[in-house]
Amino acid sequence: MELIMEQMPIVIRSLNIGFIQTLKLFFVTLAGALPLGLVIAFGSMSRFRPLKCLAQLGLPGWLTEFRPISCVTRIVVWIVRGTPLMIQLLIIYYFPGLVLNNPIWGGGESGRFLAASVAFIFNYACYFSEIYRGGIQSVPAGQEEAGLVLGMTRSQIFFKVTLLQMIKRIVPPMSNEIITLVKDTSLARIIALQEIIWAGQAFLKGSQGISGQIWPLFFTALYYLVFSGILTILLGRLEEKLNFFR
Amino acid sequence: MPILEVEHLCKTFERTEVLKDISFSLEQGQVVSIIGSSGSGKTTLLRCLNFLERPDSGVIRVNGEVLLDAGDPSPDPDSVIRRKRLHFGLVFQSFNLFPQYTALENVMLAKELLAREQPDYKARKKEIHEEIRVLAEELLRQMGLENRMNNYPHQLSGGQCQRVAIARALALKPDILCFDEPTSALDPELTGEVLRVIKELADQQTTMLIVTHEMAFARDVAHHVIFMDDGYILEQGTPEEVFGNTREERTRQFLSRFNQG
Amino acid sequence: MKKWIAVMLAGMMTAAALSGCGSTGNTAETEAPAEEADAAQADTSDVAEEDAAAEDSAAEESDMAYVQGKGTLVVGITDFAPMDYKDENGEWIGFDADMAKAFAESLGVEAEFVEIDWDNKILELDGKTIDCVWNGMTLTDDVLSAMECSNAYCNNAQVVIVPADVADQYQDEESLADLTFAVEAGSAGEEQVKALGLNYTPVTAQSDALMEVAAGTSDAAVIDSLMAAAMVGEGTGYEDLTYTIGLNSEEYGVGFRKGSDLAAALNDFFASSYADGTMESIAETYGVQAALIEQ
Numbered sequence: 001m002e003l004i005m006e007q008m009p010i011v012i013r014s015l016n017i018g019f020i021q022t023l024k025l026f027f028v029t030l031a032g033a034l035p036l037g038l039v040i041a042f043g044s045m046s047r048f049r050p051l052k053c054l055a056q057l058g059l060p061g062w063l064t065e066f067r068p069i070s071c072v073t074r075i076v077v078w079i080v081r082g083t084p085l086m087i088q089l090l091i092i093y094y095f096p097g098l099v100l101n102n103p104i105w106g107g108g109e110s111g112r113f114l115a116a117s118v119a120f121i122f123n124y125a126c127y128f129s130e131i132y133r134g135g136i137q138s139v140p141a142g143q144e145e146a147g148l149v150l151g152m153t154r155s156q157i158f159f160k161v162t163l164l165q166m167i168k169r170i171v172p173p174m175s176n177e178i179i180t181l182v183k184d185t186s187l188a189r190i191i192a193l194q195e196i197i198w199a200g201q202a203f204l205k206g207s208q209g210i211s212g213q214i215w216p217l218f219f220t221a222l223y224y225l226v227f228s229g230i231l232t233i234l235l236g237r238l239e240e241k242l243n244f245f246r
Numbered sequence: 247m248p249i250l251e252v253e254h255l256c257k258t259f260e261r262t263e264v265l266k267d268i269s270f271s272l273e274q275g276q277v278v279s280i281i282g283s284s285g286s287g288k289t290t291l292l293r294c295l296n297f298l299e300r301p302d303s304g305v306i307r308v309n310g311e312v313l314l315d316a317g318d319p320s321p322d323p324d325s326v327i328r329r330k331r332l333h334f335g336l337v338f339q340s341f342n343l344f345p346q347y348t349a350l351e352n353v354m355l356a357k358e359l360l361a362r363e364q365p366d367y368k369a370r371k372k373e374i375h376e377e378i379r380v381l382a383e384e385l386l387r388q389m390g391l392e393n394r395m396n397n398y399p400h401q402l403s404g405g406q407c408q409r410v411a412i413a414r415a416l417a418l419k420p421d422i423l424c425f426d427e428p429t430s431a432l433d434p435e436l437t438g439e440v441l442r443v444i445k446e447l448a449d450q451q452t453t454m455l456i457v458t459h460e461m462a463f464a465r466d467v468a469h470h471v472i473f474m475d476d477g478y479i480l481e482q483g484t485p486e487e488v489f490g491n492t493r494e495e496r497t498r499q500f501l502s503r504f505n506q507g
Numbered sequence: 508m509k510k511w512i513a514v515m516l517a518g519m520m521t522a523a524a525l526s527g528c529g530s531t532g533n534t535a536e537t538e539a540p541a542e543e544a545d546a547a548q549a550d551t552s553d554v555a556e557e558d559a560a561a562e563d564s565a566a567e568e569s570d571m572a573y574v575q576g577k578g579t580l581v582v583g584i585t586d587f588a589p590m591d592y593k594d595e596n597g598e599w600i601g602f603d604a605d606m607a608k609a610f611a612e613s614l615g616v617e618a619e620f621v622e623i624d625w626d627n628k629i630l631e632l633d634g635k636t637i638d639c640v641w642n643g644m645t646l647t648d649d650v651l652s653a654m655e656c657s658n659a660y661c662n663n664a665q666v667v668i669v670p671a672d673v674a675d676q677y678q679d680e681e682s683l684a685d686l687t688f689a690v691e692a693g694s695a696g697e698e699q700v701k702a703l704g705l706n707y708t709p710v711t712a713q714s715d716a717l718m719e720v721a722a723g724t725s726d727a728a729v730i731d732s733l734m735a736a737a738m739v740g741e742g743t744g745y746e747d748l749t750y751t752i753g754l755n756s757e758e759y760g761v762g763f764r765k766g767s768d769l770a771a772a773l774n775d776f777f778a779s780s781y782a783d784g785t786m787e788s789i790a791e792t793y794g795v796q797a798a799l800i801e802q
Contacts, residue, residue: 094630094631095634109621145298149331150414151360154324156359192622210744245398245399
């Protein structure tokens with residue numbers, strides 16, 4: 001116990017540095033994935049049918065009704081959601097140098113962070129997009145029709161009418177994903193991004209004169225717990241705030 | 247000249263013909279009631295007039311101007327359709343109020359968005375907003391909702407919601423106001439207050455097209471009654487003609503069911 | 508290993524391209540050019556070949572020129588006292604770190620230290636995210652085949668770690684037969700216990716192997732003697748553990764990309780700094796002079 005108290009300041013300093021990386025990755029991912037997810041959601045709902053004009057030629061329905069944008073986005077979402085994030089991190093970080101012989105990310109910390117951000121943003125945007133899609137599609141069609149007959153444009157209808165109703169519906173599933181994201185950031189250690197788990201593990205192996213200590217690793221759980229607690233409260237407040245309408 | 251002329255309107259969904267050669271006209275200040283059993287095409291007709299469905303053929307004219315010629319191979323872009331829609335207002339069976347806005351905001355929203363397209367909007371922003379608010383409040387007062395302006399839809403009864411929806415449609419001053427079974431989603435008790443409001447509008451010479459199952463109301467208020475069956479207009483004329491002097495056997499059948507009930 | 512990854516990635520890219528509901532045009536169908544970077548546009552089914560071609564061309568154009576061109580020698584390390592570790596100011600020091608700095612200086616470039624996941628060291632090298640692995644790396648057959656390695660510069664042994672109170676029972680190889688071992692996966696220690704036919708559990712790091720013994724989940728561990736000296740016994744985190752016999756002797760070397768000319772350059776550098784005594788004086792700073800190998 002005494003030993004732990006002695007090691008505490010060193011460990012805490014180290015974990016704090018790691019946790020800042022964790023937070024950075026968390027917020028950058030959110031900032032990127034929330035809007036990108038919406039774009040992907042619109043992609044997967046796209047009704048763009050370039051072959052529609054060929055319908056007069058008597059071509060079969062599956063061809064004239066073909067929606068390339070929707071098709072491509074849905075397949076991308078399938079691939080991204082269907083493969084482990086850990087593999088995606090490895091591919092995004094090592095692929096350019098390994099196969100294309102052009103290590104665009106570089107070896108430094110900022111390059112690793114950038115690569116991790118790209119992987120996380122893309123991965124989470126795909127998950128978010130499905131939540132958005134569900135949210136948008138659960139807003140009754142009558143809302144859009146009411147907007148249309150009142151002479152509103154489609155973008156006005158989306159931003160003034162649909163959006164807030166969608167947000168209200170997606171807050172609970174989003175909260176789930178966001179809290180998962182807090183913990184998923186630790187996967188970035190596979191490309192040696194030194195987040196808090198890495199920092200905690202370092203003391204197991206030996207770092208700054210402390211070795212063979214597993215408690216710092218367990219101690220990281222406290223950081224996650226406190227942070228997801230704060231997020232839970234904030235998201236709960238948002239949910240309450242949106243309770244003014246039904 | 248009639249304010250609305252519909253000629254030879256046809257609409258098919260998949261393989262079902264929903265509208266078959268619909269033609270009728272409507273004079274300024276007139277009320278037309280459309281009656282008929284469910285599935286006879288009444289709602290689809292209103293949706294075609296409001297550009298929520300595109301008919302397969304036929305012509306729609308307002309004040310002599312061709313709004314839609316379904317035979318025209320190049321359909322109008324969204325922006326043009328949006329403008330044309332404003333000739334019509336539509337009150338839905340299920341109100342479709344925007345739940346995140348108060349009664350007052352529901353009435354003001356579309357008008358404010360349209361006002362942004364005025365050239366002098368930036369300069370007169372406050373003034374315009376004020377004008378729209380005064381108009382909206384006036385409309386809601388007319389609907390008997392002066393104490394409900396700042397309530398959200400979920401805090402209002404069905405009848406109150408439908409009256410807000412009527413005010414919302416009126417705010418854009420449409421040439422023709424359409425009602426799609428405005429009381430079908432309401433308790434019998436609440437039906438009266440909505441019908442009273444529509445009656446008042448009729449008294450003020452509002453041009454209206456009302457799809458309804460309230461036969462007594464249709465008879466009272468309408469200048470002209472259209473009976474639709476299986477996609478056709480089977481019979482039309484003054485209320486006296488249709489209700490008192492029914493020509494078609496099918497119409498008689500339909501009306502007798504209502505008279506019993 | 509590298510080929511496999513390339514093929515796998517190529518497969519995934521092809522799948523992605525196919526699933527793109529239409530081809531984006533095979534710009535590189537004509538000929539596989541040996542120029543670097545252009546491969547981004549290449550037909551993905553050729554990626555494995557491209558990769559091989561790129562590898563050749565990289566060798567032709569000289570790794571040293573590449574490193575000098577960008578001005579930094581990126582050194583892949585782990586936190587591993589006394590070879591690579593941080594001082595109070597967060598500066599990387601240690602026998603390996605100091606030698607790497609000196610070597611970089613001799614090339615006219617700056618040494619940049621990057622902590623890596625040890626499991627991915629070959630991936631990092633081949634992906635050019637680091638330029639060398641310089642971290643008390645044992646020259647095993649696997650390492651020699653996957654990297655261009657320098658001459659050995661330091662002696663090391665794999666030693667057996669057991670709880671101090673039972674250490675006297677395990678002073679020869681025969682006595683180890685009944686024990687369960689924890690060893691780092693892919694380490695020289697694992698090769699040794701495998702060769703002796705001992706019972707063992709692979710773990711992810713040498714430090715984890717120590718943890719296993721301290722926690723009693725394994726009877727013994729096999730780790731590097733240099734590490735054992737620093738981490739086990741009086742005044743360390745594992746006061747109740749000690750090390751007994753050495754299973755073999757082995758040597759540390761520095762790893763570069765396959766075909767790199769930097770390995771030869773480092774051998775020259777080792778020779779000259781050994782001759783003028785700088786290597787020995789750095790070794791003394793970190794207490795590893797006894798293990799130093801004559802260059």
